[in-house]
Amino acid sequence: DTEVTQTPKHLVMGMTNKKSLKCEQHMGHRAMYWYKQKAKKPPELMFVYSYEKLSINESVPSRFSPECPNSSLLNLHLHALQPEDSALYLCASSQDRGGWSGYTFGSGTRLTVV
Amino acid sequence: GNSVTQMEGPVTLSEEAFLTINCTYTATGYPSLFWYVQYPGEGLQLLLKATKADDKGSNKGFEATYRKETTSFHLEKGSVQVSDSAVYFCAPLMNAGNMLTFGGGTRLMVKP
Numbered sequence: 001d002t003e004v005t006q007t008p009k010h011l012v013m014g015m016t017n018k019k020s021l022k023c024e025q026h027m028g029h030r031a032m033y034w035y036k037q038k039a040k041k042p043p044e045l046m047f048v049y050s051y052e053k054l055s056i057n058e059s060v061p062s063r064f065s066p067e068c069p070n071s072s073l074l075n076l077h078l079h080a081l082q083p084e085d086s087a088l089y090l091c092a093s094s095q096d097r098g099g100w101s102g103y104t105f106g107s108g109t110r111l112t113v114v
Numbered sequence: 115g116n117s118v119t120q121m122e123g124p125v126t127l128s129e130e131a132f133l134t135i136n137c138t139y140t141a142t143g144y145p146s147l148f149w150y151v152q153y154p155g156e157g158l159q160l161l162l163k164a165t166k167a168d169d170k171g172s173n174k175g176f177e178a179t180y181r182k183e184t185t186s187f188h189l190e191k192g193s194v195q196v197s198d199s200a201v202y203f204c205a206p207l208m209n210a211g212n213m214l215t216f217g218g219g220t221r222l223m224v225k226p
């Protein structure tokens with residue numbers, strides 16, 4: 001298995017909703033990442049997990065809450081989002097935090113906040 | 115600080131034309147260099163990489179050479195196809211913090 005799987009592919013949520021994005025990989029990678037990508041922009045790093053511990057939080061608002069239950073799973077819990085949070089959310093993984101062999105990205109969850 | 119600059123798009127070419135997408139970076143030390151491609155409606159895929167000076171990364175007919183003296187990693191392809199239409203991101207892996215830094219992306223449109 002050489003993929004990063006993200007679910008759901010599309011999500012529409014209201015500003016008072018609570019939802020979660022899920023990411024899974026079975027490549028034995030020990031670093032996992034959440035990126036946010038707005039239309040026609042490059043991905044922006046949100047969080048980095050290394051060996052299931054949060055190692056980088058790029059000053060992301062607390063309405064985004066990451067969780068890494070085990071080495072294969074990464075979740076992003078969403079609560080009280082704003083319309084400007086609408087974007088493509090990408091999960092990625094790498095063998096270790098060095099990432100020298102490159103990152104493997106999932107296809108993303110397209111989130112719309114209404 | 116660390117940064118990466120890509121040529122702005124869109125780049126519009128006819129099928130079988132030659133492609134160059136420029137990428138330059140500033141960094142302390144010598145980063146590993148990557149090109150990622152994003153097809154419409156999809157996530158990013160690693161296209162090629164180079165980890166040290168003068169290395170040439172290649173994949174699917176695309177090539178890029180790590181030029182330390184000019185801090186560049188330009189992407190080239192000799193004959194593009196319609197299926198190459200996508201957004202291409204240059205991404206140095208900076209030594210400090212070991213995080214990918216994405217360029218702004220260059221949209222390529224190939225017409226039949």
